[in-house]
Amino acid sequence: MAKPLGKLHEEKVFKDPVHRYIHVRDELIWRLIGTREFQRLRRIRQLGTTYLTFHGAEHSRFSHSLGVYEITRRIIDIFQEKQTWDPEQRLLVLSAALLHDVGHGPxxxxxxxxxxxxxxxxxxxxxxxxxxxxxxLLQMGEDFPKQVAEVIAKTHPDKLIVSLISSQIDADRMDYLLRDAYFTGVSYGNFDIERILRVMRPTEDGVVIKSSGMHAVEDYIMSRYQMYWQVYFHPVTRSAEVILSKILHRAKELYETGYTFKRELSHFKTLFEGSVSLEDYISLDEGVIHYYFQGWMDEEDPILSDLCIRFIDRKLFKYTEMVSFTDGHLLSAYFQEAGINPKYYLVVDSSSDLPYDFYRPGEKEERLPINLLKPNGEIRELSRESDVVEAISGKRRTDHKLYFPLDLIESIKDESLKTKINEILHK
Structure with missing residues (x-):
């Protein structure tokens, strides 16, 4: 076997708007960044359709992945002198941090x-x-790729290194909050990362926070809460996602019924047939999706054509608060009567978030808590010490919206029918 990869002769740096510089000192990390699979992340936006709401949100999963790597590198540097940290795990954790999002699709x-x-x-x-x-990865040992995959999948036996990549206060969350706030131009996601990194401590069961840093963690949790409801679940972004989803559903439905597309579906056939290979998947990015959407604007199918025009030209659906089941059923019938297909033009979308959860062993999507390290060595779960966090712990907030094309409703010639629809939508 080849000699394991070591240090670079000279440190490489990436200039970064969030962390100022991203430092690469290991040949392994430098080579991973250069792979085609990792470079593909440059062509996938971190925030999907959010750029249609916040025009600055054009940043990629590539830049986010570098940011997660950099935060993890800094944490490890702080941990190096701690007895509970195993320096032999350094490259494993850094590789997992860098590659944690490598499988994201467009x-x-x-x-x-x-x-x-x-x-x-x-x-x-x-x-x-x-x-x-x-x-x-194989250059670090035959078992090394498997270990990296286990860290990302949260099945690796070392709880400490898993918690650095995946927990309620991990490098992934810290980077995306700061990065997404920066590129969307909002202030909600900002928190004192320097303080949090300084008070993180390694234990066998995962990262803990010195109790003196509790207020910085409170700020981080509230930042996350605000970002979800002000940015990630923004109703205009969700409108774009609804249309995107309906485009893909419509194209799949047309393919299954034998519709002849003007443009060859070379990138979509295996997806539509449920037989997508790894190579097929890697070939997909957002540039490819936009290529098809722009072509489908000219398709003979009026629904596919209209939805693609809406997405490309940002003619999004309007929204209202969710109506009752009875009203929803009536709206669907009225849409049908007006010649508007409710399957594609009357859509309920729900968003839900749990800003912080305490330990609930055995439950689905079990979340490990954030633990505080008291001066006497006692470990205390965060919500037992923080009144702010206790107030939102375990409380799931859900929001339901109904999306519809206002322009199509306004174009209905039957004034009585139009009035019935508007009365329900504007209750």
Whole structure:
């Protein structure tokens, strides 16, 4: 086997608007960044359709992944002198931090829901399969790719290194809050990361926070809460996601019924058939999706054409608060009567977030708590010490919106029918 990769002859740096500089000292990390699978992340936006709401949100999963790596590198530097930290795990953690999002597809979650794919599975496939990423990782040992995949999947036996990448206060969350706030131009996501890094301590069961840093963690949790409701769940962004999802559903439905597309579906066939390969998946990025959407604007199918025009030209659906089941049923019937297909033009979308959760063993999507280290060595769960965090702990907030095309409603010639629809929508 080849000699494991060591240090670079000279440190490489990336200029970064959030962390100022991202430092790369290891040949392993430098080579991983250069792989085609990692470079693909330059062509996938971090925030999906959010750029249609906040025009600055054009940053990529590539820049976010570098940011997660950099925060993890800084944490490890702080941990180096602590007895509970194993320096032999350094490159494993850094690799997992860098590659944690490598399997994301174009427009991420909307794309996954339509085609039933899982970016976490594709991350594992990229790390373990016949890829450039895998060939680089193998230079650190035959078992190294498997260990990296286990850290990302949260199945690695070392709870400490898993918690650095995936917990309620991890490098991933810290970077995306700061980065997303910066590029959307909002202040909600800002918190004192320097303070939090200084008070993080390693234990066998994961990272803990010195109790003197509790207020910085409170600020971080409230920043996350505000970002979800002011940015991530913004109703205009959700409108764009609704249209994106309906475009993909419509194209899939047309394909299954034998519709002849003007443009060859070379990138979509295996997705529509549920047989997408790793190579097919890696070839997909947001540039490819936009290429098809722009072509589908001229399709003979009026629904696909209209939805693509709306997405490309930002002619989004309007929204209102969710109506009752009875009113929803009436609206659907009225849309049908007006010649507007409710399947594609009357859409309920729900968003839900749990800003902080205490430990609930055995429950689905179990979340490990944030623990505080008291001066006497006692470990206390955060919400037991913080009145601010206790107030929001375990409280899931959900928001339901109804999306519809106002322009199509306004164009209805039957004034009585139009009035009935508007009365329901504006109750």
């Amino acid at each position: 427009f991420s979650h909307s794309f996954e829901k339509v085609f039933g794919v899982d970016h976490e599975e594709f991350s594992r496939d990229i790390i373990l399969g016949d890829t450039e990423v895998n060939s680089v």
